[in-house]
Amino acid sequence: MHIHAYEKLWLAASILLILLLIGSVTYGAVGPGVAMVADSEQPIDAEGLDEDERFSEPRVEQVGENEYAAYVVSYQFGFEPSPIVVPEDSTVTFYVTSRDVIHGFEVAGTNANTMVVPGEVSEITVEVDGSQEYGLLCNEYCGAGHHGMEGKVNVVSQEEFEEQNSGGDDS
Numbered sequence: 001m002h003i004h005a006y007e008k009l010w011l012a013a014s015i016l017l018i019l020l021l022i023g024s025v026t027y028g029a030v031g032p033g034v035a036m037v038a039d040s041e042q043p044i045d046a047e048g049l050d051e052d053e054r055f056s057e058p059r060v061e062q063v064g065e066n067e068y069a070a071y072v073v074s075y076q077f078g079f080e081p082s083p084i085v086v087p088e089d090s091t092v093t094f095y096v097t098s099r100d101v102i103h104g105f106e107v108a109g110t111n112a113n114t115m116v117v118p119g120e121v122s123e124i125t126v127e128v129d130g131s132q133e134y135g136l137l138c139n140e141y142c143g144a145g146h147h148g149m150e151g152k153v154n155v156v157s158q159e160e161f162e163e164q165n166s167g168g169d170d171s
Contacts, residue, residue, distance in 0.1 A: 058073045076100050087156060088132075101142050134154075
């Protein structure tokens with residue numbers, strides 16, 4: 001049986017294309033910066049967030065040198081705290097949960113993008129540089145007011161961060 005040269009060429013190109021597609025899907029699944037939500041966190045009571053020490057008062061707190069933890073609660077149709085204020089040149093780990101339905105949590109312009117499920121805590125870490133304002137949005141349809149569900153992440157100087165945090169506690 002004789003196979004024409006054009007058929008051999010198309011066969012080789014097809015096999016190469018299939019291998020490239022498999023390779024790109026594999027890279028996308030295990031590539032850098034891609035991680036699934038871990039099962040290591042214990043589920044929490046979405047209706048009892050006021051009793052959970054992490055989420056009863058959503059806040060940003062220092063946990064190490066230039067390391068901060070932001071405890072964020074999403075709800076129809078907003079985020080708490082609002083705005084989220086973090087100091088510049090730091091690493092911020094967001095711990096996000098939902099009070100009611102599934103939401104998205106995307107800090108525009110960063111690698112922070114996760115799904116927020118009621119009863120679960122999503123954890124995502126972002127490095128922030130100089131003073132800047134980032135948009136915060138829900139990218140999962142969550143109801144009639146979804147289009148207006150947005151917030152802000154304000155990156156401010158260390159002095160301004162300390163002033164805002166100490167001023168709110170002592171007043």
